[in-house]
Every structure is written in structure tokens, then in C-alpha cells.
Amino acid sequence: MKKILLPFTFILLPFILFSQDIHFSQYYQAPLMINPSLTGVFNGDMRAGISYKDQWKSVAGTNPVYRTYSLSFDAGLLKKKWENSYLGAGLYIFSDKAGDTKMGTTQINLLLSSIIVVAEGHQVSLGAQGGYAQRSINLSDPGLRWESQFQNEVYTQNISSGEPSSFESYSYPDFSAGVAWNYGSEETSIFKSNPFRANAAVSYQHLNQPKQQYYISEKLNSKIIANGGLFIGMSNTNTALVPSIIYIQNGSL
Numbered sequence: 001m002k003k004i005l006l007p008f009t010f011i012l013l014p015f016i017l018f019s020q021d022i023h024f025s026q027y028y029q030a031p032l033m034i035n036p037s038l039t040g041v042f043n044g045d046m047r048a049g050i051s052y053k054d055q056w057k058s059v060a061g062t063n064p065v066y067r068t069y070s071l072s073f074d075a076g077l078l079k080k081k082w083e084n085s086y087l088g089a090g091l092y093i094f095s096d097k098a099g100d101t102k103m104g105t106t107q108i109n110l111l112l113s114s115i116i117v118v119a120e121g122h123q124v125s126l127g128a129q130g131g132y133a134q135r136s137i138n139l140s141d142p143g144l145r146w147e148s149q150f151q152n153e154v155y156t157q158n159i160s161s162g163e164p165s166s167f168e169s170y171s172y173p174d175f176s177a178g179v180a181w182n183y184g185s186e187e188t189s190i191f192k193s194n195p196f197r198a199n200a201a202v203s204y205q206h207l208n209q210p211k212q213q214y215y216i217s218e219k220l221n222s223k224i225i226a227n228g229g230l231f232i233g234m235s236n237t238n239t240a241l242v243p244s245i246i247y248i249q250n251g252s253l
Contacts, residue, residue, distance in 0.1 A: 021205075021223060022068050022096045022105070024051055027246055032072045032092040032111055034225050034246070035178040035203040037127030039113040040076040040088015048073045070094040074111065088113035088127070107133035107174065121183055129176040129205075135212070136169040172210035174220075178203030184231075195240070200228035221251035 024030050030051050031038040048071075055066040074090025090111040097104045113127035149159045180201035202225065209219040229244035 021250055022094065023248065024053060024068075024070075026051075027227070028229070028244060030070060030072065032074060032090055032109070033070065033094070034227060035127065035180060035201045036111040036129035036176055037113050037125040037178040037180040037201060037203065039074045039090040039111040039125075039127050040086070041113070041115060041123075041125055041180065041182060042076075044076075045079075046073070046075045066096070066098050068094065068096045076115070084117040086115050088115060088125070092129075092131075101137050101139055103135075103137045105133060105135050107131050109174075123182045125180045125182075127178050127180070127203075131174040131176075132171065133174050133210075134169055134171045170213055172212075172220075173208065174205075174210055175207045176203060176205040177207060178225075195231065195233040197231035198229070200226075202226045223251075224249045 022033075024033070027034055029049065031041075050072075051068075051070040053066075053068040070093065072090065072092045074088060077087040077089055079086045088111070090113075092109040092111060093107070095104065095106045109129050109131035111127060111129045113125050115123060115125040118124050145155055149156055151159070178201060180199065182197070182199045184195075184197035205223040205225065206220050207222065209222055211217050212220050225246065225248050227244065227246040229242065232241040232243075234240060
């Protein structure tokens with residue numbers, strides 16, 4: 001029996017320009033990226049995911065300007081031993097490269113969550129994440145052009161840019177926390193005639209506001225992510241609506 005899903009998503013991204021993080025349009029396929037409390041929250045024992053995104057390939061030619069990779073793995077622990085609660089543990093890794101400078105971020109995160117059944121069909125989870133990130137940049141690419149290399153609006157490659165040829169990579173710890181709520185009975189299945197599920201979550205990322213230090217030392221702004229969604233089965237059909245919404249605020253408005 002086939003089930004037809006009709007997903008649609010509203011994405012609100014009021015980013016502050018000096019502090020943007022990576023994100024995926026299909027964010028629900030990368031739950032560990034948006035909220036550590038979603039670790040272990042799924043039907044099953046173990047879950048793994050791989051995501052890839054490239055951008056502006058049509059502008060840059062054969063090579064995308066931006067490339068992002070991610071790998072995740074999480075599992076539910078002690079499900080059979082604890083009656084109304086269990087733990088979730090996971091690993092999330094991503095790598096992001098931007099532009100000819102190969103400005104990149106690589107980060108490894110460990111996640112832990114506690115999931116509790118508070119009422120029939122209602123589940124609440126709390127999660128925390130600890131990560132370690134490295135940032136790098138390469139200014140030696142011959143394709144880079146600087147304002148100082150233009151004379152009378154003509155570019156001359158042999159003119160010195162006056163910019164440093166390289167920057168030292170730097171690393172920093174990164175911490176996040178979140179809470180999530182899920183509704184849906186254990187018997188709910190996509191093969192029922194009219195299943196219904198609901199979820200909502202909020203996370204606070206970059207709790208420690210780690211320092212960033214290419215030109216000058218500044219803090220990485222904290223980030224708030226709020227998201228929610230529904231699974232609405234249509235009666236007497238094999239169709240379901242799956243609306244969702246996400247709000248991301250990086251820095252203060």
C-alpha cells in the first residue's frame with residue numbers, strides 16, 4: 001500500500017549578516033543540526049544520515065561557490081529497560097567550504113538527550129550538544145582579485161594586493177541545548193486511514209559565544225532555532241499533508 005505525502009515548509013531566516021551559520025532547506029532531514037533534543041527521537045533503534053548541498057554552480061561554472069557536507073548517527077538507549085523514558089546519543093559532523101578562498105568550517109559534535117513520556121501520546125525531550133570546530137581560509141588562489149590591483153578600472157594581476165597571503169586556522173569549543181515536544185500514539189502509522197502527529201522544538205545554539213579571530217577577535221553570535229510540524233492523514237485516502245515551519249535567528253535583531 002502506497003502513502004502519498006504532500007510536504008510543504010515555511011522557512012523564516014532573519015539572519016544578521018556578520019554571523020551566519022550553515023543550514024539546509026530540507027532541515028527535517030538533518031534533525032541533529034537544528035536541535036540536540038531531537039537525538040534519539042524516532043521510531044527505531046539506530047538512525048544515520050548523509051546530506052550534501054552545493055550553491056551557485058550556474059554562476060561559477062562547473063565548480064559550486066558553496067559546498068556543505070554532513071554526516072549524522074544517533075540511537076535510542078535503554079528503551080527496553082526504562083518504561084516511560086530513555087536516552088538518546090548521537091554524533092554529528094559537517095564540513096562547509098565557501099568561495100575561491102575555500103573559507104571553511106569543520107565541526108564535530110557529540111549529542112545527548114533525555115526523552116520522557118509525560119502523558120499518553122505526549123513525549124518531551126531535553127538535549128545538550130558539545131562540539132569542537134576548526135575554521136580556515138586560503139587567500140593564495142590566483143583567481144582572487146582585490147581593489148588595489150585595479151588601476152584606471154583595469155585589473156593587473158602582477159600588482160600586489162597588499163593582503164596577507166595566508167591566515168592561521170583556529171579552533172574553538174561550541175555548546176548548544178534544546179527542548180522538543182512530540183505527539184502521536186505508538187500505534188500511529190502512515191498506513192492508517194487518518195493518522196495525526198505533531199511536534200515542536202526550540203534550541204539555543206553557540207551558548208558560549210566562542211571567539212572568531214581572522215582579522216579581529218569577535219564573538220560568534222548565539223542562535224535561536226524554533227520549528228514545528230504536523231502529519232495530517234486524510235480520511236479514507238492514501239494521502240497525508242505534512243506542513244512544517246522553521247524560524248532561525250542568528251544574532252540579535
